[in-house]
Amino acid sequence: MTTTEATQAPTIAQLNDRFRQGDHTLGQTFPSLWVSSLPSEAQQELFRLVRVFDNFTPGNDPWEEHDKGQIEFQGEQYLWKIDYYALDLKHGSKDPSNPAVTTRVLTLMHASEY
Template identity: 60%
Template sequence: MLGVRDFDAFTPDNDPYDEHDFGSFKAAGERMLWKIDYYDRERRFGSPDPADPAVTTRVLTIMLSSEY
């Protein structure tokens, strides 16, 4: 989704940990939210080390802001 790829409005207020894992964009007149979560390889628990792709599966969720 281009809205996720092109999002670059990260600030200390909306990205306090400088992770760049949450944002928003408009599509078809709707405000959309996106979030990247970091799970273990089996996607059952949080990753023990999100920076290590050998133990991490990243999951992108995109939703209407009204669903949040």
């Protein structure tokens, strides 16, 4: 991690938390095929669990960006990940700390889909 990336990490983490907790002006969320096949109530609960996730540790968040996590639901493991794209969603963002040039994409999937 460069010095610039290290100084941007707190800003990126704050933006990721805002997005994950419901500020969808910062991006889009996508359920995987597995998650999409679940009943609506189960999908809603999974996304609720993502919103309240706060178990970030050096082991699961080494860059301190709050960009991924693992949750358990009905005895199954699910993973979520936030990726950073340019506004056109065709390329990676050049600056994930700047919401004016970044669209966040959160994908929620069953662990077997990883």
